[in-house]
Amino acid sequence: MSDRTLRTVRLALIGCGAIGQEVLKYLDEHPEEATVVAVLDRDLEKVRKIVEKLRNQRPTIVRNLNELLAEKPSIVLEAASPEAVRVYVPTILARGIDVVILSVSALVDFELITRLRKICERSGARLLVPSGAIGGIDIVRAHAKAGLQEIVLETRKKPEALGLSVSLVQVVYEGNILDAIKRYPRNLNVYMTVLLATGLQYEKIRCRVIADPSAEGNIHRIYVRSRIGEAIVEVKNVTSEINPRTSLMAAYSAIDTILQQRDLLKIL
Numbered sequence: 001m002s003d004r005t006l007r008t009v010r011l012a013l014i015g016c017g018a019i020g021q022e023v024l025k026y027l028d029e030h031p032e033e034a035t036v037v038a039v040l041d042r043d044l045e046k047v048r049k050i051v052e053k054l055r056n057q058r059p060t061i062v063r064n065l066n067e068l069l070a071e072k073p074s075i076v077l078e079a080a081s082p083e084a085v086r087v088y089v090p091t092i093l094a095r096g097i098d099v100v101i102l103s104v105s106a107l108v109d110f111e112l113i114t115r116l117r118k119i120c121e122r123s124g125a126r127l128l129v130p131s132g133a134i135g136g137i138d139i140v141r142a143h144a145k146a147g148l149q150e151i152v153l154e155t156r157k158k159p160e161a162l163g164l165s166v167s168l169v170q171v172v173y174e175g176n177i178l179d180a181i182k183r184y185p186r187n188l189n190v191y192m193t194v195l196l197a198t199g200l201q202y203e204k205i206r207c208r209v210i211a212d213p214s215a216e217g218n219i220h221r222i223y224v225r226s227r228i229g230e231a232i233v234e235v236k237n238v239t240s241e242i243n244p245r246t247s248l249m250a251a252y253s254a255i256d257t258i259l260q261q262r263d264l265l266k267i268l
Contacts, residue, residue, distance in 0.1 A: 011075055012036075039062065069091075076092050099128065101129060133253070136233030144201065152208070181195075184209065
């Protein structure tokens with residue numbers, strides 16, 4: 001492949017939990033795809049132990065955002081928390097640096113969305129939202145453009161992944177998508193991703209959250225209907241051994257989003 005088809009990727013990570021560690025592992029095994037230049041996490045000792053095990057990547061362990069920016073990343077992955085989106089992302093975007101965010105539930109604050117869009121307009125940076133642990137986002141966008149009639153989102157997880165201890169299958173929530181996101185901000189980033197894909201048509205989206213002791217991984221099901229037809233997408237995700245609340249697909253969706261930025265040919 002000609003070098004002209006690829007752009008250099010200098011990645012900085014904010015957050016070194018289950019997703020951050022999976023991203024580091026992948027890029028350490030494929031160092032030719034991107035260079036990890038910095039890692040920012042509150043637990044410095046944990047990050048040191050993780051970085052010491054890397055064979056091909058040599059990221060700088062940074063203590064704050066200024067130190068991260070000093071490493072001159074071309075793109076930053078936020079994999080920490082909704083608070084990290086609010087605190088760090090505006091400054092990074094203002095520097096003209098693209099940001100991939102995984103704590104998408106932070107964008108339930110519509111004023112924050114407006115603020116980030118204005119920053120991107122001024123700086124030329126992009127705020128990138130991977131499909132994460134869900135599938136069919138391209139289908140949702142198409143139906144939204146055609147005239148969305150209805151979306152039903154169903155999430156099925158083990159009780160402990162929802163902070164519960166029950167022995168029988170239970171519907172723990174059914175109702176408005178905005179309320180679902182606020183109740184389960186760390187579990188239901190996928191819901192905010194779907195909401196963004198519809199252009200914030202929240203009044204047409206219903207949610208159902210099910211605690212199921214027999215669930216194998218995290219299961220998300222989307223039913224979407226518009227004048228161009230209807231579709232059902234179901235995704236069964238293997239969860240991280242580090243954090244059972246995290247689907248491994250979210251990490252690889254982030255990796256794909258990051259690496260697409262170097263490719264001139266993109267499949268969207």
